Amino acid sequence: MSEKTGKARRGGLGQLLIPLIAIGLLIIFNLIRDPGFFSIETKLNNTGNTVLAGNLISIINGASELAILAMGMTLVTAACGGQDISVGAAAAIAGSVFVRIIRGAAPVTGGTVALAFLACCAVAMLFGAFNGMLVAVFRIQPMIATLILYTCGRSIAYWINGGATPTIDSAITSAIGSFIPGVPIPTPVIIVAIMALLFSLVFRFTTLELFTQSVGINQSAARLNGISPTLIKLLSFIILGICVSVAGSIGVCRLGLINHETLLIDIEMDTILAVAIGGNSLGGGKFRISGSILGAYVIQMLTITLYAMKVPSTDVKAYKAIVIVLLVVIGSPVVKRWFSGLVNRFHAGRAAAVKEVG
């Protein structure tokens, strides 16, 4: 009992401990290797803006799509106790819709871009609802249900534009993908902040967090308290759909083109990993979105560190896997229990020593 209450009191940080330690270790490791690794400088970019640059900026910037997807994935994981593996493919569809509408307009105005985003958002929500329906109504395991879209998503993305890699060329979209004139912070980073803010507002002004956790922890009890598990699960997939459309649009704007085969390729596994590193149970239930966002930055920092160490790109995944195995094992309940046992023994030992002295 005392252990449990202790945990509740420490609750503030508990779950975020692992990703924070991971980030701390990566920072220390990099500083030892290269003291100037995290230095931030300002420089003029090729459109004449003064912008921030450096490894830290590219880490935070590069993790944007991952962080946004991880937010939505956290919700799906919490409600359904399973993961959506189709986010990469769905983002390719969303990106293709975005490109299609931008290319259809002769002069690309702010209105066009807004319309394009709304359209791709609607499409992504629709596909999210499709996944959600399979999971919530037909009770198919999330991974199996989303395998369908994972398999066919990139083909659908190809059909939307009918070409291999259509490009978009507009000042507005490139501002979304890189920098807004006069703002030194990369736009994707700002979008991540906006998304995080939106999530916290939703949690503040709706009961989504309580209901999602209830459904994830005990679906039967949630139902008998008048919550519709079906609706909550469906909702989580639709919200993930919004995240997918934002991530897809950023990805397209970054490159100025859509390549349906490579846009956000393999990001689904990194997304799930970010959720796990963030200390969220992949079996559903209690969750913290902030953990998943930190998890996304851990993954990106690891990748950039490996590249900076001149690890060949073919080997990066293997090294990444080693670090991730360590993180996941350290965060596992077995190690946690062992560790808390150790702490208790230490306290007991100290108490005994104090008694002896007294």
Add this chain to the structure above:
Amino acid sequence: MPNETVLTMRGICKQFPGVRALHNVDFSLRKGEIHALMGENGAGKSTLIKVLTGVYGKDAGSIHLDGVEGEANIHSPQDAQNIGIATVYQEITLCPNLTVAENMYIGRGASFLVRRKEYEKKAGQILENLGIPARPRQQLASCSLAVQQMVAIARAVDMQCKVLILDEPTSSLDDKEVQMLFSLMRDLKARGVGIIFVTHFLEQVYEVCDRITVLRNGELVGAYRIEELPQVQLVAKMMGKDLDELNSMNAFERWNRTDGPVVYEARQLSSSESRPFDFQIHRGEVNGFTGLLGSGRSESVRAIFGADHVTGGQVKVDGKPVRITRPIEAMKHGIGYLPEDRKRDGIIADLSVRENIILALQVMKGFFRPLSRAEAEKFADEYIQALNIKTASKDTPIGSLSGGNQQKVILARWLLTHPDYLILDEPTRGIDVGTKLEIQKLVLKLAEDNVSITFISSEIEEMLRTCSRLIVMRDRNIVGELTGDDLTQTRVMQTIAGGEAS
């Protein structure tokens, strides 16, 4: 032949951490006999079965089986099977995606080769012999539940079993299917198989069984021939009450209010789990559903709350016709429901006491109107104090509280919604005596405040102390309604047992 003993268990003891599950229990089974093993929940029936089938090891005692030299060594279900003890469980443990014949022969014999033709031929013969309406090559899933049950039995029979254990085989069967199963049981009996029949349905016991062994609190009450033990006495033995003792017990002064307006009324209400029934409750009335476990009492109140799929009937709340097919609709009409299985249906284990308390109110307020943290804390504090909930703090996960305190949190959850009609299904199960009394007092206090309450408990005394009207159920039907002077243990048991006892 009929009096030859096939199985003898003597002095069986089994201890679990903190619980004495079986203490010095004797049991014997004859050839060609159907023997009912009876007892209330937690009496030790399943533990005894599991000791016999090698799922649990026994702490003391001996088991002798006809044809086995000395003491039978049963250390695993496989051992039990090998010496001729076969079990058919309540849930079908066969593979629905395989054929009937494959199911009968899977995992048997030393050979890895599947001799399909031979198996199908043998299976066909057995099925025909036993009169089971299934074909060997039919996929098991395409058979009805009763037939699947019978295939499981056929599998056991073909393994040359001497003892066949049927653990609640009829609980998911309809009347016709039960009759099919019974004729199969009688057939096996004629072939000399000893059958142990575990069930909650009293009538079924008297229909097919020859003898009854009654357990209570892990101890043997006795073994009786069926003629010796009328139903009402069986019920008394299961509950551990002497009939005379019961008769002499005085009725308490009872809260009796059936003069107020009818708050809730159902006509021919039915759900996927319950048969159609009529029911009504007045304002400030405390009534109860009673009956043995499996009699349908929980299923009936679940139908009232819309917890199961409601299939028919008319419902009126405060005299106005309404539709209640989902919990949220019941809640909106002022009905609260504390479920029977606290762990499975009540608590959200990882969430805090505070979140668990406000949950139902929050759902009723709606998705876009969350309670502020301050409001939630105020409610939590209020009810932690009012119900004397022992918790380290309101942020403690409910899962780490004791059972009684968890139950109080769930109770607080519903009180917070200020229901007009509160259904409490086994609110006192598995909690200490002090808390039990607190909850009973609370029920009466709520009734004084004009809340209507349906109270269900396995302990008859508790219901007699709190309820002014008892609805008695047997085999999923309402068989009686007791009020006033009829509210005595004897009358309740007579009604449960059916028929008048002297």
